[in-house]
Amino acid sequence: xxxxxxxxxxxxxxxxxxxxxxxxxxxxxxxxxxxxxxxxxxxxxxxxxxxxxxxxxxxxxxxxxxxxxxxxxxxxxxxxxxxxxxxxxxxxxxxxxxxxxxxxxxxxxxxxxxxxxxxxxxxxxxxxxxxxxxxxxxxxxxxxxxxxxxxxxxxxxxxxxxxxxxxxxxxxxxxxxxxxxxxxxxxxxxxxxxxxxxxxxxxxxxxxxxxxxxxxx
Numbered sequence: 001x002x003x004x005x006x007x008x009x010x011x012x013x014x015x016x017x018x019x020x021x022x023x024x025x026x027x028x029x030x031x032x033x034x035x036x037x038x039x040x041x042x043x044x045x046x047x048x049x050x051x052x053x054x055x056x057x058x059x060x061x062x063x064x065x066x067x068x069x070x071x072x073x074x075x076x077x078x079x080x081x082x083x084x085x086x087x088x089x090x091x092x093x094x095x096x097x098x099x100x101x102x103x104x105x106x107x108x109x110x111x112x113x114x115x116x117x118x119x120x121x122x123x124x125x126x127x128x129x130x131x132x133x134x135x136x137x138x139x140x141x142x143x144x145x146x147x148x149x150x151x152x153x154x155x156x157x158x159x160x161x162x163x164x165x166x167x168x169x170x171x172x173x174x175x176x177x178x179x180x181x182x183x184x185x186x187x188x189x190x191x192x193x194x195x196x197x198x199x200x201x202x203x204x205x206x207x208x209x210x211x212x213x214x215x216x217x
Contacts, residue, residue: 001104002216003156004097005131005147005179007165008109009044010187012094013119015084016041022078023055026070030063032056041188045110045167047140048072072112079115083122087186089205091123096209098128102216106131106150108163108173110141130154142172147179162215164208171197182211 009015020041024034035055043051052067059067098105106129109116113134120126131153138146151161163174166187171194174181183194183201191201202208 001102001154001156001160003104003106003131003151003154003161004212004216005106005108005133005150005161005163006129007045007163007167007170008107008111008116008119009084010041010166010189011087011164011170011184012090013084013086013123016044016188018075018078018082018084019044022071022075023067025074026067027056029070029074030059030066032059032063032067044188045141045165045169047110047135047138048112050140051110075115079118083119086123087205091125093205093209094125094128097212100216103212104130104154104156106133106154108133108141108146108150108170110135110169112136141167141169142176144173144177147173147177151177151179162212164212166194168193168197171199180215182208182215184208 006012020037023040027034043054048068052064056064056067097103111134113136116134131150133146133150147163151158158178161179163170163179163181166184167189171181171183181199183199185191185201185203194201202211
């Protein structure tokens with residue numbers, strides 16, 4: 001049995017509008033000028049406090065904390081109005097992978113467990129995954145603990161696990177955990193960056209499914 005672990009934001013769901021809009025509101029609420037979209041998207045995948053430290057390194061701790069809380073509030077409000085959509089092809093790909101008797105599926109995400117649960121419920125994906133790892137109980141990516149815990153919960157050795165993600169943090173986490181990795185080209189970090197780190201990159205979900213099948217053989 002092998003384990004395929006998916007990132008969420010930028011890999012399964014296109015949440016950039018929610019993320020960028022919430023971070024803009026958080027910065028304004030903390031008395032700072034909003035950052036441009038590319039800067040905000042560069043930190044997707046990191047746990048929120050770590051992401052804010054990178055985005056506002058010169059801000060005092062109290063202001064960083066205000067940004068974190070402002071982001072959580074703004075993101076929750078925006079998500080209630082409209083949950084981030086799945087990328088085209090994500091659902092049928094997950095359905096087929098979950099139906100295989102040689103694969104288990106999991107999630108490793110910088111999202112909170114509350115946010116992940118809401119996404120899974122909205123898209124009716126709760127039954128697809130045997131392990132769910134979030135930022136609430138782990139160090140931020142690229143620390144390997146999230147992925148190692150997923151392997152332990154699934155009863156799979158790291159060498160029999162594959163991480164799927166759109167950021168350099170996903171690829172680095174897999175490498176540190178001793179797992180394989182495949183990047184996706186539709187997310188928030190450049191595909192060229194993922195390739196430079198040694199990952200193959202899928203251009204769409206059809207290609208990703210083929211690549212997973214080849215790896216699982």
